[in-house]
Amino acid sequence: MARYTCRRILTGLLSLFVLITVTFFLVRIIPGSPFQRGGVSESVVEAIEQEYGLNEPLFTQYLSYIGGVLHGDLGISYQDPAVRVTEVIARAWPVTASVGAAALIVSLILGTGLGILSAVSGRRSVKQVISAGGMIAAGIPGFAAAILLMLVFSVKLKLLPASGLLSPVHYILPVAALSLYPAAMVSRLVSSTLETELTKDYVLFARAKGLGRRQVIFTHALKNAYLPVINYIGPASASLLTGSFVVESIFTIPGLGREFVGSITNRDYTLILGLTVFMGAVVILVNLITDLLCAWLDPKTRRAYREERA
Amino acid sequence: MNVLEVKNLSVQYPGTEGASEIVKDISFTVEEGGITGIVGQSGSGKSTAMLAVMGLLDGRASVQYGQITVNGKAPAPGRNIAMIFQDSLSCLNPSVKIGRQITETVRTRKGCGRKEAAARAEELLETVGIRNPALRMRQYPFELSGGMRQRVVLAIALACEPDLIIADEPTTALDAVVQAQILQLLRRIVRETGTALLLVSHDMGVTAAMCRNVYVMHGGRIIEEGTAEDIFYDPSEEYTKQLLKDAKGGRLREKEKRNADDPESGEEALIRMTHVTKIFDADEGVRDVSLEIRKSEILALVGESGSGKTTAARILTGMLREDAGRLYYRGRIPQRGRRMDSFGGKVQMVFQDPYASLNPCLTVRQALSEALDAAVRLGGHDAGDADARVAGHPLSEQEKEERIRKILALTGLSYGDADRYPHAFSGGQRQRIGIARALITEPEVLVCDEAISSLDATTREQILELLFRVQRKIGFACLFISHDMHVVRRISDRIAVMYGGQIVETGRTKKVCSDPWHPYTKLLLEAVPEPDPVRAKKIKSGPVKEAAGTDQSDAAEACCPFAGRCGYALECCRRERPEQYAFGDRGVSCFLYSDEHSGRRSGAYRMTSQI
Numbered sequence: 001m002a003r004y005t006c007r008r009i010l011t012g013l014l015s016l017f018v019l020i021t022v023t024f025f026l027v028r029i030i031p032g033s034p035f036q037r038g039g040v041s042e043s044v045v046e047a048i049e050q051e052y053g054l055n056e057p058l059f060t061q062y063l064s065y066i067g068g069v070l071h072g073d074l075g076i077s078y079q080d081p082a083v084r085v086t087e088v089i090a091r092a093w094p095v096t097a098s099v100g101a102a103a104l105i106v107s108l109i110l111g112t113g114l115g116i117l118s119a120v121s122g123r124r125s126v127k128q129v130i131s132a133g134g135m136i137a138a139g140i141p142g143f144a145a146a147i148l149l150m151l152v153f154s155v156k157l158k159l160l161p162a163s164g165l166l167s168p169v170h171y172i173l174p175v176a177a178l179s180l181y182p183a184a185m186v187s188r189l190v191s192s193t194l195e196t197e198l199t200k201d202y203v204l205f206a207r208a209k210g211l212g213r214r215q216v217i218f219t220h221a222l223k224n225a226y227l228p229v230i231n232y233i234g235p236a237s238a239s240l241l242t243g244s245f246v247v248e249s250i251f252t253i254p255g256l257g258r259e260f261v262g263s264i265t266n267r268d269y270t271l272i273l274g275l276t277v278f279m280g281a282v283v284i285l286v287n288l289i290t291d292l293l294c295a296w297l298d299p300k301t302r303r304a305y306r307e308e309r310a
Numbered sequence: 311m312n313v314l315e316v317k318n319l320s321v322q323y324p325g326t327e328g329a330s331e332i333v334k335d336i337s338f339t340v341e342e343g344g345i346t347g348i349v350g351q352s353g354s355g356k357s358t359a360m361l362a363v364m365g366l367l368d369g370r371a372s373v374q375y376g377q378i379t380v381n382g383k384a385p386a387p388g389r390n391i392a393m394i395f396q397d398s399l400s401c402l403n404p405s406v407k408i409g410r411q412i413t414e415t416v417r418t419r420k421g422c423g424r425k426e427a428a429a430r431a432e433e434l435l436e437t438v439g440i441r442n443p444a445l446r447m448r449q450y451p452f453e454l455s456g457g458m459r460q461r462v463v464l465a466i467a468l469a470c471e472p473d474l475i476i477a478d479e480p481t482t483a484l485d486a487v488v489q490a491q492i493l494q495l496l497r498r499i500v501r502e503t504g505t506a507l508l509l510v511s512h513d514m515g516v517t518a519a520m521c522r523n524v525y526v527m528h529g530g531r532i533i534e535e536g537t538a539e540d541i542f543y544d545p546s547e548e549y550t551k552q553l554l555k556d557a558k559g560g561r562l563r564e565k566e567k568r569n570a571d572d573p574e575s576g577e578e579a580l581i582r583m584t585h586v587t588k589i590f591d592a593d594e595g596v597r598d599v600s601l602e603i604r605k606s607e608i609l610a611l612v613g614e615s616g617s618g619k620t621t622a623a624r625i626l627t628g629m630l631r632e633d634a635g636r637l638y639y640r641g642r643i644p645q646r647g648r649r650m651d652s653f654g655g656k657v658q659m660v661f662q663d664p665y666a667s668l669n670p671c672l673t674v675r676q677a678l679s680e681a682l683d684a685a686v687r688l689g690g691h692d693a694g695d696a697d698a699r700v701a702g703h704p705l706s707e708q709e710k711e712e713r714i715r716k717i718l719a720l721t722g723l724s725y726g727d728a729d730r731y732p733h734a735f736s737g738g739q740r741q742r743i744g745i746a747r748a749l750i751t752e753p754e755v756l757v758c759d760e761a762i763s764s765l766d767a768t769t770r771e772q773i774l775e776l777l778f779r780v781q782r783k784i785g786f787a788c789l790f791i792s793h794d795m796h797v798v799r800r801i802s803d804r805i806a807v808m809y810g811g812q813i814v815e816t817g818r819t820k821k822v823c824s825d826p827w828h829p830y831t832k833l834l835l836e837a838v839p840e841p842d843p844v845r846a847k848k849i850k851s852g853p854v855k856e857a858a859g860t861d862q863s864d865a866a867e868a869c870c871p872f873a874g875r876c877g878y879a880l881e882c883c884r885r886e887r888p889e890q891y892a893f894g895d896r897g898v899s900c901f902l903y904s905d906e907h908s909g910r911r912s913g914a915y916r917m918t919s920q921i
Binding site for chain 2: 122200201202204205206207208209210211212215219220223224297298299300
């Protein structure tokens, strides 16, 4: 298992390196310069570029950037030279991550609960309501849901604040907008896989040996039904934790997503790169955790990992 | 005194055309401390009736009954009544450790603590004959062999401390030797704990070996009841007589004669493999196996699950590549590359599971013509084939249609079935489709991998008869893989017995079955219960194999694979591997037949059984 984890971390680092390289050169292809704007003369731009080393050959710049990354230095923001990129991340990520984590927890609890209800309920109407609700929730695009929620709850009803993240109440709308889709997906996955698991022989046998209904569902069927859910929730949580550009912009949340959009319009090379590297690392890490979780749930996968030869 | 009393039980399922009655007004009792049997074909409503007794049928079924009581009380699963099922792999939760699955039962039943439950679970595992219970409790179901899993299931049933255990086809998925062990274990449990057992089975032999009282079920009704002796020696119903006849098996052979008379058939080797070895990480590998399929013969390959039968067959058909050894097709080494192709479609397979081996999206006609097209395409590659009936030119639509019509008639299907999809057919009919699909290409070798194992006795009989009839008519060679000695004995010309990845004995079926030489063959033959209560009850089970797969380890490489279970094991059996000793057309891998043991002999020496 340790061997497998090590191998995965190594390949993760390798993909991170490829990611940096590709992003580095792609960013330089974007026309324009970080310092070019109305009223600034060519010569001034050139002078500043020289100051930041942007006049050097591309490959030299690339090497020095890689060198910096290896030392944990993502450079300084070209837009605001007083701040380092790492500081931007340290400021913006906790905001994004707290909203994302809240959305993740809400969608897991809501989705699993509704999924179980739909799978074990004997009443057709319950099933139909949950499945129709899930379909609608999964069908509405994130930005539409965000604007709708804002319109209904803060503009019309004036119940909830529409922007910022000053108090826990401020979290409600963005978290709702973010968790709508994953909650619907989780609920659909749980209900369909659980329904399949419940028809299996081991469930019948568990009932034959006298276990209660609750024990059969939670300790037996759900454990097997949850594998596909974990496989979905892994990538989904990666995207939640790295922030939604749209939802953060609508609710004016000072998170990573907003920083990212801003950095691209500003051609802030180092910030774009730094954010990409960071998000890439989060995605890779979350995927690794997902696979380890699957192995923990499924003994066959675990054995396959353990026996894997390098 | 009766433990279980069931009176007037009926079960209906609502269908599209009104309710269908699966169980029709049946009444039966189970005696205290005894074994009662319910026997009948699959689909006779046995399992549904048992689930109804347990109260475990799903909400769609409507159950009516006059009385269902266990010692006068209502049945409560896990308290006074427990049940074990056929497939031990699917009825244990795949992702929960064995230990937990037992202890949770103990804790639910007794409401005791973790430690106490664990101690009790170990005790139960020892009761059902599992050595090293502490280790087993930390393992998952897929890490155990089939026999061991069924023991675990039984341990769980015993953890309920019930008055009655219902065993629904408990040994159907196991091979004969393991079956005999489980049956003996069940008997011992009944004797020692006083728990009554209700044994549901389609196997007349198993029923005869176990039961004091027997009920015969057919079409949802109990049509005959009585003591085992009454039912087996003096059946009154036509249906029971038919069941017994099917179980005893009308002899399928006028073939012995034919083979002896016809010098041409049965001598020329179509496919031959010599000293073939293929090792996997887990088990099911083969070691130093030599085997040949001769023209127009039925060669049976028998052995327990995991003995390497399927691996050997896959190498023989070119689906797997051997690690070492040689393969010859009509005396030539098939060209490298995709070997299945180099046989030119002359080797076809029929698989075990008729439900999984047909594509549900293709009609019978599509499946058949697809096979035909593939054979035509491959046939073109093998231009040197003298017998190129399908080779070369593509068939016209009429020719194809004609072939499809002919093959459907041959396999006992109607031409009208051609446009139907697999789901419209029963298991037996699907297996006919599988056979039709294999035979439409006019193969030289047909490989049947446990092709009838998942069918019930009567359907099995029909398919067996079909295979036999068609084989005699067309004259293809057939490799028939099975764990069932009973079937093999009746259909095959020659037999090869496998154990632990090796062929331990080969020879003419008649000779091998009437006079087994290798101790394992003997064990295998004795383990099959006959539908005769007196004889079947005499079966002793052989020694228990410790764990699946362990005998393929490096340490075991240097000894006879059967040495650990063999009553005749010599010292040399544990030190080195016996080679194959040939005597005429028989071969046996056992030191008892070596020169050293049986003494020097002249060329005219006639070997006889040493056991």
